[in-house]
Amino acid sequence: MEKLTMTVEAIKNGTVIDHIPAGQGLNILRHFRLDEAGNRITVGFNLSGSKNTRKDLIKIEDVHFNDEEASRIALFAPKATVNVIENFKVVKKIRPQLPTTIKGIFNCPNHNCASHGEPVDGTFFVKSNDGVTRLKCFYCEKSYPMDWVMSYR
Numbered sequence: 775m776e777k778l779t780m781t782v783e784a785i786k787n788g789t790v791i792d793h794i795p796a797g798q799g800l801n802i803l804r805h806f807r808l809d810e811a812g813n814r815i816t817v818g819f820n821l822s823g824s825k826n827t828r829k830d831l832i833k834i835e836d837v838h839f840n841d842e843e844a845s846r847i848a849l850f851a852p853k854a855t856v857n858v859i860e861n862f863k864v865v866k867k868i869r870p871q872l873p874t875t876i877k878g879i880f881n882c883p884n885h886n887c888a889s890h891g892e893p894v895d896g897t898f899f900v901k902s903n904d905g906v907t908r909l910k911c912f913y914c915e916k917s918y919p920m921d922w923v924m925s926y927r
């Protein structure tokens with residue numbers, strides 16, 4: 775008989791990202807374009823976390839994150855656990871650390887920023903205070919909440 779608590783399927787090989795704050799799971803999928811990659815993905819949104827919190831969880835088959843990519847997960851989920859799965863077993867647990875800088879991923883939301891109109895990669899310093907992540911533009915030195923920068927294209 776199947777366990778009733780099992781809300782998402784086990785995967786053979788791949789990655790399970792756990793302890794994602796509720797609402798950020800979709801952002802992670804979009805950021806890594808996982809929804810377009812064609813891999814089998816199982817997601818759980820608003821699952822019960824510890825202490826009556828809600829969390830998201832993502833299982834991706836046949837995808838492994840390198841250290842740089844894992845650190846980008848921390849931008850969305852500072853307390854995430856990245857579980858590496860091989861043959862249905864967790865062979866490695868990564869607790870991603872925030873990167874100190876991030877380059878070539880996001881553009882500066884400041885319309886007057888010198889980075890626009892120049893052939894340069896958007897470059898930000900990453901700062902975290904009390905769980906709130908802010909990105910400071912290398913070019914105009916303005917600081918923005920992570921969410922603003924993410925939603926700016």
Ligand SMILES: [Zn+2]
Binds near residue numbers: 883884888889912916
């Ligand atoms: Zn800027």
